[in-house]
Each structure stands twice: as structure tokens, then as C-alpha cells.
Amino acid sequence: MAGLPPVDVFTGRAEALAGLADALRPKDDAVPVVLSAVAGLAGVGKMTLAVRAAHDAVAAGWFPGGVLFVDLQGYDPQHRVTPEIALSVFLRALGVPAEHVPDGLAGREALYRSLLAERAPVLVVLDNASAAGQVRPLLPNSAAHRVLVTSRHTLADLTGARLIDLTVLEDAEAVALVDAAVRAARPDDDRITPGSAAELVALCGNLPLALSIVAAILAGDPEQPVAELVEALRGASTRLGELAYGDSVGMHAAFDLSYHRLTPAEARLFRLLALNPGRQVGVPAAALAGVPEREATKLLTALRRAHMVEAGEPRGWFRSHDLLRLYAEERAREDADAEDALVRLLDHYATTVESHDPRGTPTGQFGREALTWFETEQPTLVEAVGTAHRVGRPDLALRLALAMSAYLFYRRLWDDCTRVFPVALEAARRLGGSPAGSPGGAFGERVGGPLDGSRGERVGERLGGRVGEARVLRRLGRVAREQRRFGDARAYYLEYLEVGRELGDRARVAQAVHNLGSIARLVRELAEAEERYGEALALYRELGDRRGETDILFNLGTVARDRRRYADAHERYGEAMALAVQHGDVLRQARVALCRGIVAAREQDAGAARTWWTRALGQYLELGDENMVRSVRKRLARQRLREVVAGLPAVGEFVGRGEVLREVADALWSGEAGAGVVVTGVVTTRVVVTGEAGVGKTALAVRAARDAAAAGWFPGGVLFVELRGDDPDRRVSPEVALGELLRALGVSAKRIPDGLAERVALYRSLLAGRARVLVVLDGASADAGQVEPLLPLVGAHRVLITSRHAGEAFGGAAFGGARAGGVRRFGLGVMDGGEALELVDGVLSRSGAPAGAGNRVRGELVELCGRLPLALSVAAGAVGAEAAGAEAGEEVAGLVEALRGVAGGAAGGILKVAYERLGVGAARMLRLLSVHPGGPIGVAAAAALVGESEARAAELLAVLRRTRLVEEVGGWFRWHDLVRVYAEGLVEGTEGGEALARLVDHYVAALDVETLDEALEVELPAVVAAAERADGAGRGDRRGCLRLTGRLAGHLVRRRRWDDCAVLFPLALEAARLLGDRAAEVQVLADLGNVALGKRQFEVARGYYEEALARCRESGDWRGEVDGMCHLGAVDRAEGRYPEARGRYAAALRVVEGRGDPMREGRIAERLGFIARHDREVDAARRWFTRAVGLYEKADRHEKARAARRRVDRLRE
Template structure:
């Protein structure tokens, strides 16, 4: 909330809307403000709790630890360790959910994926999700791990949060994710994580249930009188399950599905499976494997096949259309998914999404290797990859219909596409939600034998990366995509990965690497005899040189582009090059030449129907007039550009135009109007995030100078502000 100022020389009675304030009689000047952090959303990310059997000792130990940290006024950190399937997460969830009334700032949750097929989650990725959960707009999430840690600690310093870091692999993975302030953090892991001791961690090791508690859990699962009627068999069964809650529940689910079956039958079947299941080798939990395998053997054949094929899915969770895709239209996927849920082999991840417990996922994958022919496994993997590629491509078309999408190639059989929505924002949300799965497919594609999917999927993610700035994934996706394109010998694909990936490097601040990639693309285009492709790289290379401060070299490349691109049939790209050239020459003080380039670019872009870049050309023209003290002309062009950009939510360019209007007002002596414009520009730059941090700081400083009475205006026209979203990106 902005501070509101109420002043009255007489009695004033009323209500201020925002955070509601009811006033009675008010005299004199009153300033009412609130901390902006108060408006940040409270995330409630913890999965729902489940019923816990006999963990009172561990629960009381956790509560004693928390009470001690309250007295000592320090954060509470506890590590819950134990075998897979022993109930670590169940215990942690029960404890943390009871704390909700005491921690109103919210709950954060992350699956750190120690057992994930593609390796544990990176701390910087988790921090990015946490920051967005705490209300940081995607564009404002910093790029580096160090910057994300700093912002995370700043945001959590005065908040009372509950954090669950599930399935951690090492203390080093956990440490960057610990909040500041007096929050409570629980970490679950199969290892004891002794390295967290130096951070004040309290260890709680969870052992399998004793027989009495395990029998109680079996009775709770069955919800009938069989345990009471067959107590000895029930005890033998839970002993065969090694007291692990996962195994007991799976065995109980199978019995619950057959009310007429005696527990003795399950005991006999489970005992017979123990030796044969050694081959599965899931962390030495032999009896868990036996229970899972027995459950698998009693599935109807179509459900068993779906279970096997879903075990090949590379990501942490999946939506229902994935099941349709792997079945290739055979069978009722929704009913088969329900069957797997009823057998406790799938967990509900919300919104028609599903996930495996990590042990169950390993079991399903092992069954796929054992029971599915190699060719069918390859086909299923390709159907999963095609599902994500087709769905991402559809989202790309909705978000950016003018993007020059390269051809897609799919494997045999029907391609199932998810419904990502017809609204660009909804499609962006779908891409962001599925990003972990999309990245897992990209990383898997070469080894799985379909490298083209890797670079095509990276290409389809272009609108997400451009708008929401997931720089870590942007760079990783295009690095893998480039390797896939080169492995396939596809020069066109390699050039696309180099140029699109280079734009990501520019946004991440790696200007030298970006220039290197653009020059590599130019070399490939030249070797292929592609004059148009090579001419387009002139713009990219010029932008990299501009960011590196090598303005003369940048101007030289932009000048070449204005000549070579029209000769190759791309007048729009030539207009963008002229626009970039005008920006560079204005930075060197050549305002009349800059105005000439801006006019030419605006006419060409207007003719091409490019509203966004036409507005950018108008901004450049306004800045050129402003540099010549032609305030009326400058105001006209900047106002026209701002009106056009408001409909496009182009915050960076809107801010740039608004700063120009602020300078005009300031130099005309209209200080109040100048302050209003600088304030609006500051808010717009801030919404863009890290890529506009320099401009935001400049607007903040100028606003402060105006409020303190300083009168010398900064000349915006003397400050070349290369656009946050590179104009060269439009060429794709």
C-alpha cells in the first residue's frame, strides 16, 4: 500500500479504503502508512495431513525442541530421518499442521527429490519457487543463488513461517533454503544429515512401527473386523512388512479391496514372494518390495500396464492426460488411474495430478523393465515426450502467434495434447506448472533416442522464458537443445538454439557468452549459405556489443543489418536494426541522426503491423526530440507510445516513456507532475525485475532528489537504456 495522506483544517469523518481504517474526528495532518511486506500473500503449500499411528514420542520430542527455541528466541530446525516408507513426511506434516495458528505468515513446501531420476532439486530452483510463493513477481526473482538467498532471508526475517523440506539429499542442499527469523523448518531425509548440526538442527530418527502400532495401522486401513478376528495372522503380516507404514498400507489396501479374503492368504502370498524380489533392490527394504509386487500382481492387466508405463515418466508428478498418452488411446485412463489410487500405488497431487511415492515409482520402473518389451518402453517414452512437446507448442502458439515456430516431428501413434487454455496468461501458467516435467524430458531426450525433441521443446518454451525469466532453466534447456541439434547434424536447429539461448545469456548478464553464441550462429549460417540467417545475427551481435559498451562496433553491425536484411527480404528485421542503431547513436550525442533513424523505423514497423516496436520507435523519437529541447514534440511522441504500450502490458517500455515525460515536466518546472511520473516509472521498472534494476535505482534516486529540493534534472537522453526484452528477439 502507498502511504495515504489526509489533511483537514476542519473536522473530517470518513473511511479510507485499502487496509480499512474507520476514523472519527480527525484534526490536522495525519499520515497513514503500512509496510509493503504486509501485503505479500501468505502461502499455504503443505500437503494435507494423514492419520498418524503411534508417533507420540517423536511428536513430543519435536514440540520440546520448538519450545526450547522459543525460549531462546531462535529459529527451530529439525531433521526427521529414516527408511523409505517409514512415515517421515507423515510425522512432519502432522507436527507442522498443528503449528498453523502460531505461524500466520504461511507454509512453504518443497520436494527436494533425493531419489528423483534426474537428480536432487537444485537449491536455486527451490528458492525461485519459494520467492514466487512469498509474492515476488517472476520478473523480480534474482538470477544467482547468492542473490536469491539474500532476498529470501530478507523476506523471511520478520515473518513467522513453517517450512517443510521433504526428501533432502545433503545438508548442503538444505542450508540455502533455511529461512531467517523465528520460523520452524522440518527436513526429511533417508540419511541423518549430521552436517546440519552446526545450524542448530535437532535430529529425530524414525524407526519402523512396533508390532502393536503396525497392527493398529492395518486395522485402520481395513476398517472391518478381520484384524480382531485374526490377531495372530495380522501380527505376522505386519512383521513381514517390516513395520513400515507404506508396506502395511499397501498390503491393507489389497485386503480392503477383497473383504472376503482372510489375512492368512495375504501372509502366505507375501512370504512366498520375499526371496524372488531381491532383484528389485530398492534400498534393501525387501519386505516393502514384496508388498508392492504382490499389490502389482493383483491389479487388473490394463491397470498393471498403466502402472508400468507411468513408471517411465521422468518428472516428479503428472497430469491425467499423460496416462491417456502412454496408453495410446487403449483403455479408460481415468478408471485405471482410480484403480491405482485405490491400491495405494498413486498419490493425489491435486487438480487431476498424480505422483508416485519414491519407492513405488522405483518399483513401477523396475516392473516396466521386467515386463515390458524394450520396443514398447521406447514407444511409451516417446508418447510421453510427444505429449509434452505438442502441449507446449500449442501453448506457445496461444501466447505468441507471431513467433516463427520451427517444424515439429512426432513419433508414431496418436499424440495426446493437454488443454493449456486459450488465454495467453493461462497458457503461460500451464508452461510454468509443467516446467519441471518439460525440463526432465529435455534432459532425457538424447539418451532416450529422440534428440530432436530436446531442441524442439526448448524452442517451444521460448515465450515462457522470455516473459517470466526462468534464466536457469532457459540456459540449461538451450544448452541441452544445442547438444541435441549438433548430435542430429541439424544446422538450422543449432542456429535457433544459439540465437534463442544467446538472448537468455544476455538477459542473465552473460554478455560475452551471448556474443560468442551469436557469432557461432553466424558462422553456421555462412557455411550453410543462408544469407538471411547470417544477416539476422548482425542484430543479435550488435545487441551483445551494445551491452558490452562497445558502441562503435555495435553501430557498425546495425548499419550493415539495415542494408543486408532488406536485400534478403526481411524489411521488418531491418527496421529493428535501424531502431537499435538509433538507440546507439543517441547515446553518443547524435540526436538528429537518432531522430532520422527512429522515424524510418517507425514507418516500416507500422506498415508491418508491429504495434509494440512501433511504440518503441516513438519512444526513441521522443527521446531524440528531448535531447534537442523540443519539449512539445517529445511529449507528443512519448504520450502516443505510452498509450499504445498500456494495452500490451509492456512495463519496461512504459517505464522508459514515463521517465521521458518526467524529464519534460521537470525541465518545464512542473515538479509535482515530474514526481508523479518518476513514481510511476519506479513501480513499472520494479515490476520488470532484475533486468531493469539499474533503471529502477536511477528513477528512485531522481525521485529522492526532487523531494529533497534538488533542481538539476538528469537528462534521460544521455543515458542509453538498452531494452530489457531485446528487440532482436522479435525476429524469431
């Protein structure tokens, strides 16, 4: 967060402070936002009052969401902060990466307000506003937040604001302020009394700024009588008179008196600081004054003690009050070397920026030190470009702008780019026409005298007027492109092209044509893009520029991809990859691999997509590009989950159904907006299973969805969720289904809200702004309440539902009366004879049986299975498996004879026959798979179920797959509900409970890591269900439930899977209490507290933690007692109650010290460091973090030690 400045000496203002406290205090407000505005003349103490009120409010715990602070610099025309820039600062403070900050005021306002709407109460402090227009865009729209504004004007046009007009201090308050400041240096200093200081405060106009300065004079000279200082002030007032820029004669008198008490070196630096382009300065002050850094630091510290500058942020930087800066500017006119000082400063900035250019580093990336320096100096560097140009040094303006560009682009600071590069372009053009430093610059007008132009001429010759212009034009083109101002970008690149041709520079011509092609692609003028890229490709090949050639081939592949010419895309990407491999260019290899994966995904080739993305991941890991590593990992995870969990599942053989498939496709394409398509099963006399199970509804829906997606009908994607509506034990609630759908839409777990209504609102709002989406809801129950929350309400989206129920559940009530007519129903019966034969032939051909092995029985199989797809697949799979054996003829005949004995071809009977033909191991695997709680299962978990090796488990699963009793989906295995129900009835004796215990043991061991592997990420819902099933379902393995919950807890909390936590943790708590396991009870109470803390339910969390702490104290468990106090400290910190948190951690530290537990002691030391850092106790924070480093090293937790050491290093910086 953009935090508050520290509190300075503060006295008086009791009434104003109470008024602000009343306005900031939480209450039920009817107004949209509570706004307080503090107005008063310069130097009257507006910011000091606001900062004090803000610190008090934060300490009271009123703003757990944090504080946003910005100095709007409203009265400085050159440095005034626009609402766009302020919003950019706030958004980054709220955690928005720079590349995701929208362009334009409207987009930033909307994102800012939406983020605040989701956040705990925040205090927004807007200092130094000059007009209501600077303030309005920064106002939240929630009554939970508060806004505090300071201004020299009474901002009466801020509707609803509580206005506080701040006048000068009362005499008694003014005397108290001076006395407090003097005693801060020497507590026994009693020179200040109402009698001795009466004229002193009057001569200072009772203004806090002036009073602070004279107090600093007295503090610095303990022997000086107050009367002597009064006499000096009286003389200064008489001599100086009224100043045009100031508000008080006393103010200027105080400034002048304090200034004349400075040493010559201090006074000179004070004057020169007015030349600094930025608002604050640190190390660069040495260049400004032409002295060593150590000397500059001493001088700045002396100025701070004299209150002629203020402490800045970070530590070691200093800034000037507006009035003192004006005073210093006036004094700067006395300096004959002011011009040279400014040139030294600007040259220092240019040289330092150039030294941080990442192109000069081995990795080609910014180091941490460089980024820290840029982040601190960025506002000053932006101003320095304009200053250099105004004072007649376009050479320095151009140097700075070009050197800064790498950082500006890296941080995507497009607002700053639009300020810097137009100035740089003008500077380049000026360099092309005349030497830099020619007389008549703004600096000459300001302080007198022209600058020496020799350096500017050398730079001008080196850059060449048109060369420098070309370099800036290229950057301006990129900025416009990134801001999606494509017309401006095209214009800049066309001008860049013209300059390149004028210079005869074919490399620049190639770059210009290349960039023009990219603009054409971005505006979807793909034919022009292809033409431009072709021209650039020829130029790069003539130049022998292999890197440029690689990039163009890559772009041509992307154009082909955009035009859906996927074969051409693969060809171009292949050429680009070959060049990149030839030249050892790992970065370009990674980019090509990433895009080839995208093409493969669009072609529905999931395996190829995973292969390419895995290759790209390895290469980005090699490059150390953490952002791209995260991006590719997300793609892989989404692809895997899309295949297995949230996306379309793989299904068995799909044949026939042509007429229904065409009708469904027609409904998906042409149905009215938001229409639903319902596929139901129809009972036939040949099927004696539950409802219409096994008729192929899911297979039809998935096939229709895949075809529609491949045809490009749903550019927004396909969302699939399995509702299991007819299984009361496994039915998916709307809340859980919405959680899966939101994750599939890219919402991170921590952003998924609690509660059905909030999830529905977020889901529908995301779909409202998304391209056309197909939502597939598989296995819906007859209850419309399971489906209704999952329906989009606006846009051209489509919904495809499968269900066993053909009633009115999916009519007008579910879809809304206005769209009831948009619902289409398709009854799906058994296959016709030809379709059934086609399905049998397909299964047999892929079974490995000899050609024609099943010809004699295929027709009979169709009739025996009642043309039911599931029964046909299983029966044909069994025939195919047996036909591959040595005694194929006899085995097949025996199988068919067994099938003839099944009454009416019932699916259950066919499953029985197939089961009985399995070997012992495969039959046992099928039985025990029914113990698995559902969802996909991996080979490792299946091995645990049967108590075999993974190799043996893989063999048994392959047998079941060949007989079509299970399906393989991207390395995981699924099975039909009918198969599961049938196998569940075959479990013998205690083998189910024993298998579940082995599965629990497997998951407990697998979860004993900080980061889940890919298999566990996919199986996580099944792991949660396994823990739940271990607790009940007739197994009675409550100890297993506790063990597995203990391993799961951290992973679930980190992923913010609150739905799973809400189901599992109460069960674990009950199990612990029934078992009398006090340690487990304490752990589960802590887990419940962690969930409540994560959900910002602070009182609930406190209740759980206090109960756990009480249990530990009862049993004498000092470790649990320490953890409990730390948990309560975490709640206090989250609520902003830092003194209470400090007390909790200190008490915990007293318990743990000397007990030989360096890990716990290190964690507590680190937390105390965080609190000290928050309270700006830098030395204390450094000590705590250093102590944590040693303790972590002692505990062999080296990664934590390195993290703590980095915190120490940052404090030193």
C-alpha cells in the same frame, strides 16, 4: 505460496509429533533460525510426519506468512533439485515475477532472505534432502521463521538443528495405522486386531509405506481374511529375498503382493509410469499406455486406491514414491513395448508443446489454458529433452527443445534453458552426422533393443544438421545474453554467423550480425554496436526484410540515445516509426513511441515525453499487452508526479544570478561525497516581508539542479521535496518527506515501512546502491531534525537545501561531524540592477503587451520593487497585462502611480496593488485559492472553489498566471507562499467556509469511483488536507470531514498511505462522536480496522472491528453487523485461523440470507469458497463460488461475477 501436500491417514508418532510442535511453536529464540531435521530410512513416513506437523502448526495460526514446500528429490541423481532451482520456485511463490528472479545462487539467496525478513512468520518444509549443502542456501536468517527438513540421513552437519531420528512404527502404532486405513473405507470393518495383525505388520517390517499398501489390499477386498493375506506375504518374502535397492524384505514383499493383485491393464500402466521423465503424470499417461484418456484416468485412479501411486498437484495428476518407482522400473524390463511406449509419450509431449506455440494463435500470445498446461508439465518437459537424447532419439529432443523455447523465454526460465538447449545443440549435431534412433542409445542399454529410426531421419532431413544447429545456437545466444554472460553470448552468435555463412543463408547472417551489435551495445562498446547495426541494416534492406530494417533503425536510435546524440536518436526513431506505420506494425510503433518519450524526458522536454508515452499507451492498450500498459502508465504517472510533486517544480523567469549559480554548480560537482549545499536569503533594508521570502532561493536551486541533471552529473536522478519549514500548519515531517522520496525512488506504497527509523534505513540503503543522486530539500526550517533523516550517508550523492535561516542549523550537527567541512553556504540577496531589468523585460515580453509598452517605466519598477524577484514578477506582470488593454497608456500610468505609493516597495504592498487591479472574478479566485490546503490544484477543483464552470475557472486562472500571481505547472497551478498568505487575509466573511464546503463536495463526487483519474492522483495529498481542514481550522465543518473521509478511506487503504490514514481517521472518528452520527462512527472504526489489518496489526484490527460490531448490534443495524462479522473473519483468515473464519462468515450468511442484499451475500459466499479451497474441499469451494456468481449477477455486478466464474473454472481444471 508453494503449499503443503494433503495429509494422508496418520496415526501414532505422538512423541515425534510433540517434539516437532515444540520446535515449530513461536517463541523468543536467540538462534538465527529454528531448524528441525527428521531422518529415517525410505518408507518410514518422514514426509507424512512433517506434513502432519506442518498442517497442525498452520491450523494453530503460527505461520500467518504461509508455507513454502519443496521436494528436493535428493536421492534421485537425475531429478535432484539444486538450491538455485528451489530458490527460484520459492521466490516465485513469494510473488517475485520470473523476470525479476536473479541469476546465480548468491543473488537468489540474498533476495529470498530479504523478502522473508519483511514477512510474517513462514514455515519452510524441505522434503527429501540428501545433504546439508542442499539445505543451507534455503535457510532464512530470521528467528521468526521455522525450517523442517526430511532426509534418509541424519544431517548432523546442519549446525543448531533439532534432530529427530524416525524408526519403524511400534507394533501397536503399526496395527492402528492399518486399522485406520481399512476403517477409512468401511467404518464397521473390524478385521484388524492386535492378534490378527501381529504377523502382518512384522512381515511389512513395521514400515508405514508397506503397511499402507497392504491396508489398501484389505480395503479393496472386504471378504479377504487377514490370515490369508499374511500367508501370501510370507510366501512373497521367502521367494524374493533381499533387494539391493530396498531397505526391507517386507517392503518388497508388500509391493510384489499388491502388484500381483492389479489387473493386467493396471499392472502394465504401473510399469510404464517408470518411463515417464518427470515426477508426476496426468493426461500423458494415455499416450504412454496407448489408451484413451478416460481409460488412463480410470487406471490411475485404481492405482491410487491400491496405494501404488499418490495424488499429485494439481488435481488429476499422480506421482510415485521413490521406492515404488524403483520397483516399477525393475518390472518395466518385462515389457516388450516399453520402447514404443516411451516414444509415444515423448511424441505426445512434442506434439502438445507445438500445438501451444503462440505463433499459431490469432493474438500471437499464450492463452490461459496453454500457460496452465506448461506450468504443470514444465519440470517433466525439461527432463523429457534429456531423456529423448539419452535413448537415442535426438529428433524428439530437438523438437521438444525448439517448441518449448517460446514458453521458456516468455517465463524467463533461464535455469531450465541452460539445461535444455545444450542438450538440443548436441542433438542437432548428432542429427547432422547420423540418423536419429541409431542403435546403442541409453534406452537400448536399459531395456534392450534399438529404436526405429525412420521418423528421426525425416526430422533430420527437414531440419538439416546445420539448420537445427543454427536454430539452437541463436537460442543459446539469447539465454546467455539474458543471464548477462555476454562473452558466451558473443561466442554463440559468432558461431551462428559462421553457420549462416556456410549455409549461404543471408537472413541468418543478418540476424547474427544484428545480435552481435546488441551484445556490443550491452557491454557499452557503442562504436562496434553502431558498426554491426549498420552492416545488418544493409543486409535487411537487400533482403527486403522491413521488420528487420525497422528493428535495426530502432536499435541505432537507441545507440544514439546512449551516446547522448539525441538529435540522431530522434532521426533514427523517426525512420523506424515511418516503416512501422507503413506496414501497420502497431507493436513496433508502440516501442518507438516509448523510446522517443525516454529521449524527450532526458532532454527535459516533459510535454513531448508525455505525448509520446500517451501514444505508446494507446497502442499497447490496442495490443492488449497488460504488462506494457502498466509499465507505460507508471512512466506517465512518475513523469507527472516528477513535474508536480516529487520532481523539480517549474519556476518563474530565472535570470542573472550567474556568479552564485556557477559557485553552486561547482559545489555540486566537486564537493566531497555527501556534501551539502545550503542556499539562504539575506535580509535587505528594502524588503519588509517575513525573512527572506521572495528572494528567489527555490528558483536558483531548481535552475542549478536542472543544469546539473542536463549535464549528466546525476545519472541516479534528482529528488525534490518541499519541506515548508516556516509554516507551522503545513510543515512537512521527516516521515512524510521520506514517504515522498521513497515513492520517487520507485518504492511501491505497500513496500514503504511505518516509522521514521525504518524509512530512513530503506531510503539510505536504496541510495547506497544507486548512481549519483541530487536531493533538493526546499524550504527547510531552522530545526536540523527536519533535514537530518533526509540525508544520504554513503556514496557520491549531493544535497541542496533552501532555507530562510542562515544559522548553524545545517552545519556539523546535521551533516555529521566528519563532513561538516563539506557544507557550503551561499547568501542570496536581492538582484543587481541589470538582473532586475532583465527579469522585467522577460515578463513584459511574454505578457502580450505591445513591444516597448513598458520601456518608460521599467527602470522605475526595478527601484519600486526593491529588486526583489517575486515583487518584480508580479509588478511587471500587472504592467504587461494592463499595457495590452485599449487604454494602455493611462492604465500603466495609473498602475505605476499606485506602486509609487507603496512604502519602500514592500512585496506585500506590491501584491496589494496587483490585486486591486484585478477584475472581480479574478480577485475572488485569488482569495479563494488560499482556502485550498496546498500543493497543486487543477482546473476542476479551482472551479469548485469559486462555484463557476471549468471554462470560466480556466479563464480566471489564466488572468492570474499572466499577472504572475500563480504559476502553471503541467496543467496544474501553484502559487508562492507570500501570495497565499496575502490572499488569505483578504477572504471575506463566510466565503472561505462556503468555498471549502464546495471543494469538499467536489472531492466527494470525484472520489466516488473505484479508480482515481490522473488529476486526483496528483491532488490526493490536497484532498486529505482538505478533509483535515474541514474538521478544524475554524471552519467547523465536521460533517464535510466525515463525508470526504468516507470517500477517501478505500483509496488511501488500497494505496497503503498509512501516514494520511493516521492523521485523518482519528479526526473523523472524533467528529462522528461529537455529531452523534452512529453510522459514521461505525464506518470510521471499520476504516481504522482496515488500516491495522493492512499493517498486519491483527489485535488492533480486531479491537476496532469488535467495537464497530457492538455499535451495530446496539442500533439493530443488520448490514453493519454482517460487515463486522466479515471483517473479523478477514482477521482470522490473515492469522491462518480458518475454522474461526469459516464460523464468522457462516454466521454473517445466516443474518443476510433472505434480506434481499445479493451483493453482501455474494461476497460472503465467495469468502467461504476461499476457505473451502484452502482446506482442499474442492466440491464445496466450487459450490460456494458458483453461488457467488449467481448472486453477483443478481446484483448487476458483472465483473465480480466473471471473476467468481473464473475461480469455478480453475477448480474444474
